[in-house]
Amino acid sequence: MDQFTNEELLELIRKATAGDRKALETVLVSVQDLVFNLSLRMLGTFPDAEDATQDILLKIMTHLSSFRGESAFSTWVFRIASNYLKNYQKHMFAKLPLSFAYYGDDIKNADIRDVPDLTQNVEQAVLAEELKLSCTNVLLQCLDAESRCIFILGTMFRLDSRIAGDILGITPEAYRQRLSRIRSKVADFLREYCGEYGNGTCRCKDRVNYAIQNHRINPAKLDFTAALPKEMLEVKEAMEEIDGISHTFAFCKTYQSPGSLKKFIQDFLNGPSFSVVHNA
Secondary structure (H helix, E strand, C coil), X not given: CCCCCHHHHHHHHHHHHCCCHHHHHXXXXXXXXXXXXXXXXXXXXXXXXXXXXXXXXXXXXXXXXHCCCCCCHHHHHHHHXXXXXXXXXXXXXXXXXXXXXXXXXXXXXXXXXXXXXCCCCCCHHHHHHHHXXXXXXXXXXXXXXXXXXXXXXXXXXXXXXXXXXXXXXXXXXXXXXXXXXXXXXXXXXXXXXXXXXXXXXXXXXXXXXXXXXXXXXXXXXXXXXXXXXXXXXXXXXXCCCCCCCHHHHCCCXXXXXXXXXXXXXXXXXXXXXHHHHHCC
């Protein structure tokens, strides 16, 4: 969104709410990566994140006329997306909830020996990287939805506590305290179990076939390694140094949203449903 000045963005929104399809598409495309990355971290899988992102983009469309410019547009988008995702129950991990105890037990006690070669001629190093990216994303599902959202806003999107607190409806001080506790919990788990980001014995390269066998990664569909990480999203607020463990969370990268999302926006705006949204 930093490609537009505040005045340019407000003008695009004014045009969009007046029925300008091109302006509306520009506004939605400018936030689709933000919404997708928040959805991916909150829900754990690419298919669930894509479905939720479509729903959220529709909400942004139908509520766009209510944006008054009293906060940054990204803050307004974060608030809509966070509220939706915290209560989203259609994703896989809502039906199969995780806990740190379960995840730790799987790392310590799963029998990864004598699993056949299931790599389908995909390079072992590529699959190990896919597993690392997938595992650290799924790890966040061990947190409850509110804690997960706090962690993501502070650690991945690097929001200032005043902005994040405003998004979540809590004071900046309460947000800082909760973020520090949550980050410590995640860091403690990584230190104990993870050999990639901590001192644990778990190594992704040793668990590739076990992960394939248990449908945790798919050699034919490498979602994470295919979605090339970017340096950062549009949000540029400086990260507050709350507890000195930021280096532990090097896995908090951002990903390119699937091209299908831009096609979804274009197809929707060019279809008969646009008039329903425009008149909402």
